[in-house]
Amino acid sequence: xxxxxxxxxxxxxxxxxxxxLNCDYTNSMFDYFLWYKKYPAEGPTFLISISxxxxxxxxxxxxxxxxxxAKHLSLHIVPSQPGDSAVYFCAATTSGTYKYIFGTGxxxxxxx
Amino acid sequence: xxxxxxxxxFQVLKTGQSMTLQCAQDMNHNSMYWYRxxxxxxxxxxxxxxxxGTTDKGEVPNGYNVSRLNKREFSLRLESAAPSQTSxxxxxxxxxGSYNEQFFGPGTRLTVL
Numbered sequence: 001x002x003x004x005x006x007x008x009x010x011x012x013x014x015x016x017x018x019x020x021l022n023c024d025y026t027n028s029m030f031d032y033f034l035w036y037k038k039y040p041a042e043g044p045t046f047l048i049s050i051s052x053x054x055x056x057x058x059x060x061x062x063x064x065x066x067x068x069x070a071k072h073l074s075l076h077i078v079p080s081q082p083g084d085s086a087v088y089f090c091a092a093t094t095s096g097t098y099k100y101i102f103g104t105g106x107x108x109x110x111x112x
Numbered sequence: 113x114x115x116x117x118x119x120x121x122f123q124v125l126k127t128g129q130s131m132t133l134q135c136a137q138d139m140n141h142n143s144m145y146w147y148r149x150x151x152x153x154x155x156x157x158x159x160x161x162x163x164x165g166t167t168d169k170g171e172v173p174n175g176y177n178v179s180r181l182n183k184r185e186f187s188l189r190l191e192s193a194a195p196s197q198t199s200x201x202x203x204x205x206x207x208x209g210s211y212n213e214q215f216f217g218p219g220t221r222l223t224v225l
Contacts, residue, residue: 004154006154032211034213036216041219042218043116043202043204043216043217043218043219044202044214046213046214046215049211049213089154091155095211098143098145098160098162098168099157099160099170099171100145100157100214101157101171102147102154102155103154104152104153104154
């Protein structure tokens with residue numbers, strides 16, 4: 001039972017355009033969501049997060065949107081840069097559990 | 113400041129052999145985690161340690177044991193390796209408590225023949 005789903009395995013975007021990565025979840029108990037970026041042969045690195053009490057969080061070129069009623073979150077990268085090419089994982093957790101459930105990842109390729 | 117370090121980087125085992133994956137962090141974090149990453153499966157939590165002296169099962173604990181040796185170190189042991197345990201293993205650490213980002217090590221690529 002995949003509680004966190006990233007239905008697009010890959011995405012290609014032109015440099016300078018917007019990249020939108022999507023993530024859906026099924027567990028209504030999740031109250032905190034994170035995005036990680038992973039380059040080949042490296043561990044994931046934290047990108048941005050959002051609490052369920054918010055619907056938007058921005059950090060520079062990265063914005064995460066949360067739609068609780070749809071159980072959907074998205075990561076927007078504007079403008080996209082070639083260095084953004086990586087695999088992006090969304091993750092979700094419930095306060096106090098220490099268990100982070102990860103999606104299967106979306107491979108983003110930004111074309112120069 | 114090395115962050116999270118893992119040894120070894122690569123390992124090949126034969127079915128039935130045992131081994132221990134080592135993880136250490138120098139960020140004074142209380143919580144540590146072991147994940148495995150398989151193609152098309154994302155990262156799945158094997159075991160975690162919320163604080164020194166405690167360990168708990170994650171999503172896929174079968175076939176593994178862990179030891180939280182001290183605040184810095186958290187090891188993962190495969191007692192009798194199986195081909196299904198072929199994977200990339202990541203260790204992570206975080207501040208204790210909810211809503212904290214995890215810092216990951218570079219991973220150990222394990223192949224079981």
